[in-house]
Structure formats: C-alpha cells, structure tokens
Amino acid sequence: MxxxxxxxxxxxxxxxxxxxxxxxxxxxxxxxxxxxxxxxxxxxxxxxxxxxxxxxxxxxxxxxxxxxxxxxxxxxxxxxxxxxxxxxxxxxxxxxxxxxxxxxxxxxxxxxxxxxxxxxxxxxxxxxxxxxxxxxxxxxxxxxxxxxxxxxxxxxxxxxxxxxxxxxxxxxxxxxxxxxxxxxxxxxxxxxxxxxxxxxxxxxxPYPNYEERLEFIQSELAETKVKLHDLTPEQFAHLTAGLNLTYIRALIMEARKSGEPLTAQHVRQRKEEIFREEYGGLIKVHEPEYGLDMVAGLEPVKRMLRLVAFILRSGNRQDAPMGIGLVGPPGTGKTYIVKAFAKEVGLPLVEVGNVREMWVGASERNADKVIALLKSMVPVIVFYDEIDQAYGRRGEIGDSGVSQRLWAKFTTFMADTSLRGLMLTIWATNRPDLVDEAIKRPDRAGDIKIPLFFAAEDPEAVLRINAKKRGFKLEDFDFAPVVEKVKGFSPAELNAVLTQARWFALEDNSPVITFDHLMKAAVTYTPSRNEQMIAYMEALAALECTDQRLLVPPHSEMSREELMKRARDLRFELTSQGLL
Structure with a gap:
C-alpha cells in the first residue's frame, strides 16, 4: 500500500x-x-x-x-x-x-x-x-x-x-x-x-462528524469565497449534521452560483428536502417550539427530565442515561413531552419511522441507513414512537426472520455505550408488555421509565397552554365549573374540547372563547374510550415505572403484587372480549 x-x-x-x-x-x-x-x-x-x-x-x-x-x-x-x-x-x-x-x-x-x-x-x-x-x-x-x-x-x-x-x-x-x-x-x-x-x-x-464537516466547510468557503449571512462556519457544521460532504459541497456551490450569501434558513430547508428524498418516511427531524414550561402539571416528571437535560448540557457523559421510556395510554402527551424535553436540552430531535417494507432485504437496508445516519448526527436525541409495533422483537416468527434481524440491529445500536451522553434514546408505547425486555433493561433504553396516566393532573393548565399554543383568546373567567365537567379527561380530550369551544365561538362571530363556549363544549363533547383498556395500560405503566415518586393514586398506594393482579385481571377481561 x-x-x-x-x-x-x-x-x-x-x-x-x-x-x-x-x-x-x-x-x-x-x-x-x-x-x-x-x-x-x-x-x-x-x-x-x-x-x-x-x-x-x-x-x-x-x-x-x-x-x-x-x-x-x-x-x-x-x-x-x-x-x-x-x-x-x-x-x-x-x-x-x-x-x-x-x-x-x-x-x-x-x-x-x-x-x-x-x-x-x-x-x-x-x-x-x-x-x-x-x-x-x-x-x-x-x-x-x-x-x-x-x-x-x-x-x-x-x-x-x-x-x-x-x-x-x-x-x-x-x-x-x-x-x-x-x-x-x-x-x-x-x-x-x-x-x-x-x-x-x-x-x-461513516458519515462525517462535526469536526470533519467543519474542516471541510472552512476549506470550501476559503476556496469558493462564498459568504455566510447569519451563521458561522461552526453553526453551519452543526446544521449539516447527517449530511455527507458531497451534499455540503452542493449547498456551497448553489450559493456560489446564485451569488447570494448562504443563510441558516436555506441550509435547514435544503437539509429537509435532502432527508425527504434520501430517507422518505424513515426519519423526521423535529424543531420543537416549546420547552417543559409548556407542559401542564407532571412536576415530578419535569423535575427528572430537567435533571437529565442538565447532565446532557454539562457534558457529563458518564452520568447520562442511555435511554428513557414514556409509558401510558394514548392521549397522555408522550410525544409532546419528548419534544418539550428536546427543546429544554437544545439537541436535535430525530424521530425514527417504520423501517419495515414488503420487499426482500428492504427492511434491513432501511435499518442500516437509519442507524448510520443517527451515528453521524450525535449529539442527538432519537425518538421511537410506538416502539412495540415497528422494530421487531426476539423470537418473532413468520416473516423469514426479518423481525429478529431488525430487533438485533436496533438493540445492538441502543446498547452501544460509546454513545452514552452523545445519543439519548427515547421511546414511547402504550403496550410495554409487547416490548422486548432487552430493550427495556438498564444500560440499553430502560434507565428511566416514566409512567403517564390518562387523566390530566391540571385540566385548567392544559386548556390554557393549548389555547396559547394555538393562538386562541380566552375570556377571563372561573374555570372551576368547566374543570368539574372534564374531570378524568386526557390531555388529548381536553384539546378536543378546546377545539369544539373554538367552533362555538366562530358560530357566534366571537373573537374570544367565553365561559359559555367552553362550558357548552365540555358538556357536549363525548369522549370515545374503553375504560378497561385504559386501566390495563395504566397498570402496565405503573409496573414499568423505575421511580416510585412518579406514581399517582391509586397506583402509588398499591403494592407491586396488587398491580400485577390488577393487570392480570384486566387482561383476562379484555381477552375474553376479543380486545387483546
């Protein structure tokens, strides 16, 4: 050689x-x-x-x-x-x-x-x-x-x-x-x-890391004389995480051809287009708008997540968890909390989609592409929504071994301790019993498992925060009668009530949502839910919890044996109804 x-x-x-x-x-x-x-x-x-x-x-x-x-x-x-x-x-x-x-x-x-x-x-x-x-x-x-x-x-x-x-x-x-x-x-x-x-x-x-991208960017900018408008070479290198040098050169050449300085907005836009063309629905990069201050209630959960955010920001890699699981029924705000946490930390949030395809070898190819990309984007937060459905598990049969191979690829990736403090895995599920134990264990993706329960802790705060996010104006009134009507509603159901109240305001040509609009919506909105299924998912979430301080009554008042019996009984009832 x-x-x-x-x-x-x-x-x-x-x-x-x-x-x-x-x-x-x-x-x-x-x-x-x-x-x-x-x-x-x-x-x-x-x-x-x-x-x-x-x-x-x-x-x-x-x-x-x-x-x-x-x-x-x-x-x-x-x-x-x-x-x-x-x-x-x-x-x-x-x-x-x-x-x-x-x-x-x-x-x-x-x-x-x-x-x-x-x-x-x-x-x-x-x-x-x-x-x-x-x-x-x-x-x-x-x-x-x-x-x-x-x-x-x-x-x-x-x-x-x-x-x-x-x-x-x-x-x-x-x-x-x-x-x-x-x-x-x-x-x-x-x-x-x-x-x-x-x-x-x-x-x-591998894809180029931050230092390699920065060195390349500085070399290309010096050679082409392209100017940056609202970002430094260091920020340019951060923004291009996940892109290879060929794509970065193309970005710089586009600016050179146009004669215009390269802007952060243009880099973000082109990166989104490249990811869409290259990866389709395999990944989605989120740019959260709101932090944990815009999460209603859940003070113990937010306290724990803020501690993790502090560890990640401080660079104390050995103190960082490998993974966090959010477990609970649908509508409890799992995805919203993940986005708020990512905003708090200040790291990119990449959601991994379903890598499965019907063609021979396509699922494994997708998995390899996604894993290679995620390694190139560190430091990064990686989110797997509904992890029980998309990524396979050990021992599954009937698909020529695809599920087992996917399970092996992703569990090996999640267990790579060299990425501790550089990549945080967050996953969400309402059926943790379908997630392989190897994924949920400590030093993989189960260092912290957070239970989320169906009923919103603070319905008034949920309604006010959602109104602020959506740009709805609320009249100043006492929420107590409304809160009484929506007792037991999930955050998603409360958001649906707010939507209906907005429609009533539009019918009245009112620029604000009044007490009457919100009370009418609280009375007329009918949730569609299976109480037994929700209770079963809550029992499973309580059993997965890694910190008893995160439990709420009645689950915090039950022993583990009582929780297991409740889950078994509910499972039997749901199975007899053909729902499991």
Whole structure:
C-alpha cells in the first residue's frame, strides 16, 4: 500500500489489517458516495482508494456491470491486455487474442466484460497469476444480491462462489494482491459473502462528524469565497449534521452560483428536502417550539427530565442515561413531552419511522441507513414512537426472520455505550408488555421509565397552554365549573374540547372563547374510550415505572403484587372480549 498518510480512521484500519495479513478482500460499505480527504484535497471514494492504497501496485483496475473494466491509467490497460492476449491464446480464443493486441479494450470486448459470467473468471485468473494487482469492484451487490439460495440464478451462484474464493484463496494473498468491494448497504450483499470468510474485512465508512464537516466547510468557503449571512462556519457544521460532504459541497456551490450569501434558513430547508428524498418516511427531524414550561402539571416528571437535560448540557457523559421510556395510554402527551424535553436540552430531535417494507432485504437496508445516519448526527436525541409495533422483537416468527434481524440491529445500536451522553434514546408505547425486555433493561433504553396516566393532573393548565399554543383568546373567567365537567379527561380530550369551544365561538362571530363556549363544549363533547383498556395500560405503566415518586393514586398506594393482579385481571377481561 501507499506510504503512510494522515488517512481517515476507517482507512487506517484497512491499512493495518492488510499489512498485518488479516485480510486481502475488503468490503467498504455505508457512506461510499461521499468525498474522502486525501492530502489537501477531497476525492470520490474510488479515486481515494487508488491514491491511498495502491502505491506500488503494478495493475489497478475497476469493475462493474455498468462500465465493464476500467483502469487507473492507460499503461495499466495495456498491461491487462497483455494478460488477456496470453490467456486467450492458450485457451484457443484466437479472435479474442487478436482483439487485445493493440493494448486497448474495444467496445465489443467491453460489452463482454459487462457480463459477470465472462468477466469474473478472468479476473480470478488475473489475481491468481499476476503479482501486485488491486481490483476495485463497484456496486458489488449487483453481482451477489442478498436473496435466498433457492431464488438465485445459476449465474448469481457462480458469482458468489468466485467472489468468496478471492477472500479464501491463499494465492491471492501470496501475490500481494487485494480486492475492494464497494456497496452502499451491506444488507444488499449476499449473506454468504458477509459471514464465515476469515480473510474478508467488513469496513463501514461513516458519515462525517462535526469536526470533519467543519474542516471541510472552512476549506470550501476559503476556496469558493462564498459568504455566510447569519451563521458561522461552526453553526453551519452543526446544521449539516447527517449530511455527507458531497451534499455540503452542493449547498456551497448553489450559493456560489446564485451569488447570494448562504443563510441558516436555506441550509435547514435544503437539509429537509435532502432527508425527504434520501430517507422518505424513515426519519423526521423535529424543531420543537416549546420547552417543559409548556407542559401542564407532571412536576415530578419535569423535575427528572430537567435533571437529565442538565447532565446532557454539562457534558457529563458518564452520568447520562442511555435511554428513557414514556409509558401510558394514548392521549397522555408522550410525544409532546419528548419534544418539550428536546427543546429544554437544545439537541436535535430525530424521530425514527417504520423501517419495515414488503420487499426482500428492504427492511434491513432501511435499518442500516437509519442507524448510520443517527451515528453521524450525535449529539442527538432519537425518538421511537410506538416502539412495540415497528422494530421487531426476539423470537418473532413468520416473516423469514426479518423481525429478529431488525430487533438485533436496533438493540445492538441502543446498547452501544460509546454513545452514552452523545445519543439519548427515547421511546414511547402504550403496550410495554409487547416490548422486548432487552430493550427495556438498564444500560440499553430502560434507565428511566416514566409512567403517564390518562387523566390530566391540571385540566385548567392544559386548556390554557393549548389555547396559547394555538393562538386562541380566552375570556377571563372561573374555570372551576368547566374543570368539574372534564374531570378524568386526557390531555388529548381536553384539546378536543378546546377545539369544539373554538367552533362555538366562530358560530357566534366571537373573537374570544367565553365561559359559555367552553362550558357548552365540555358538556357536549363525548369522549370515545374503553375504560378497561385504559386501566390495563395504566397498570402496565405503573409496573414499568423505575421511580416510585412518579406514581399517582391509586397506583402509588398499591403494592407491586396488587398491580400485577390488577393487570392480570384486566387482561383476562379484555381477552375474553376479543380486545387483546
């Protein structure tokens, strides 16, 4: 390989493993479409591989089914044609031997090389018989797609066998040859190439972190002379968390072309568009407007969350929890509390959507993309809503193992203690009994589990806060009669009452909501709820609680045995009604 340089960490690891004889075939996956720093410039990955790793190699070539065989320079194409001439002559293929004697591959021969059945056996022969060869396979998943063996064509099976042989064949290593496979999503590559191959190294190329983005931004701004309007380079680097350097360069080039300074609003807008195009509904980045001061009641809960916020802001990573669970019936404000907490901390809030898809391998591919993105966005708060429904659990059957693989990916990710204090996992559910215990345990995502109960603690505060958020004007009046009418209502139901009161005000052409409007809404609004189901979910929430100070009567007055009996009895009743 080339002489030692200040390479990215992943590239240093590749160099170390190659020079140590650990591996001769490297599968680079993840952020492979990005620019990589080399000396004082930034290069696309294939060019970076050539510059960083192929010094001293006599032959460096690229292969893909899209382009066939290409070369680092014309002299190497001539060298390859000499190899082909000898091979074809020995094989009795005189016409093919004649076609390469001028030292170049004709378009007709390139078309043949676009067929892996023709190309891969020749490339294997090259690796076995020539010294100091570097072969870079682009879009490796197109040669060995991740499907069950029964669904693979015979050509695909041959491809897998040849590719695997390169990692196992001692002659490839002995001749000082190495191979790079490039694939964006590791889960797209056939599993037989990813496991059980001792001399294959799987190397993930991460998204750039804050320091790497900042260094790149400063370099690009200096070169392009683009001005920033209402943000510093440091703020620009924070705003672009989750974007790769290619996208950041595109943002700067857009500003250069327009001649206008780059603004924070434009960066946010373009980032949202890029995420929507790249990830669809897999993630959503929230920008909360309100902090915990706009959460009604729940003083013990807010006190605990403010302590966690202080720990995260202070940078005391070892004091930070790995995860927080919010457990309780629908309508209790779980998502709203998460957003308010994120505002309090001042960190980005990323909600992970449902990664499941019907197509083979698509769910695992989505999971890999999301996990890679989240790692690049630290420090960050990651929110999984209705975690019991979307991310699988250990032991589920009937979907070819997809649920178990998703469960394994996300639980491993949540358990990465190197991210403590940098990534806080928050999850919400109304059915914690359906969430795998491994997720809920301490040092995963269950350090703190907060129960939320159905009835709002302070209905007047809920109504006033929601009116303020929604821009509704309330007449000054005594709320006591209204509160009596809505006793036992959830925060979501109280918001529905406020909406109905607003409609009554509009009917009267009134700019404000009066006592009569709100009282009429409180009387006429009819909640739709199953009291037994709510009681069951509250019992489950109380059983999950990690701090008894967060419980409220009657649950705070019950022993754990009494709570378990109540949950069992309610479950039996609901099951007998066909509701569970």
């Amino acid at each position: 080339s002489a030692a340089l200040n390479l990215p960490k992943w590239a240093q690891q590749v160099r170390h493993r190659y020079e140590g004889g650990v591996a001769s075939v490297f599968c680079l996956h993840g952020n492979i479409r990005d620019l990589q720093p080399f000396s004082n410039q930034y290069l696309p990955l294939p060019q970076f591989v050539v510059r960083a790793f192929t010094g001293g190699k006599q032959l460096v070539l690229f292969y893909s089914i899209r382009t066939g065989v290409t070369f680092a320079d014309p002299a190497m194409e001539r060298e390859f044609c000499q190899f082909l001439s000898v091979h074809f002559s020995l094989a009795g293929e005189t016409s093919l031997a004649a076609a390469v004697r001028n030292g170049t591959l004709s378009p007709q021969l390139q078309d043949l090389f676009k067929n892996p059945s023709f190309a891969l056996p020749l490339l294997q022969k090259l690796l076995e018989t020539r010294d100091k060869v570097a072969l870079i396979i682009e879009d490796a998943e197109t040669l060995a797609p991740n499907q069950e063996l029964a669904f693979l064509s015979m050509d695909d099976r041959r491809n897998i066998a040849i590719l695997r042989n390169w990692a196992e064949n001692p002659r490839v290593r002995q001749r000082d040859n190495f191979v790079f496979w490039l694939t964006e999503n590791l889960s797209d590559l056939n599993s037989r190439l990813r496991t059980g191959t001792p001399h294959l190294d799987l190397t993930e190329i």
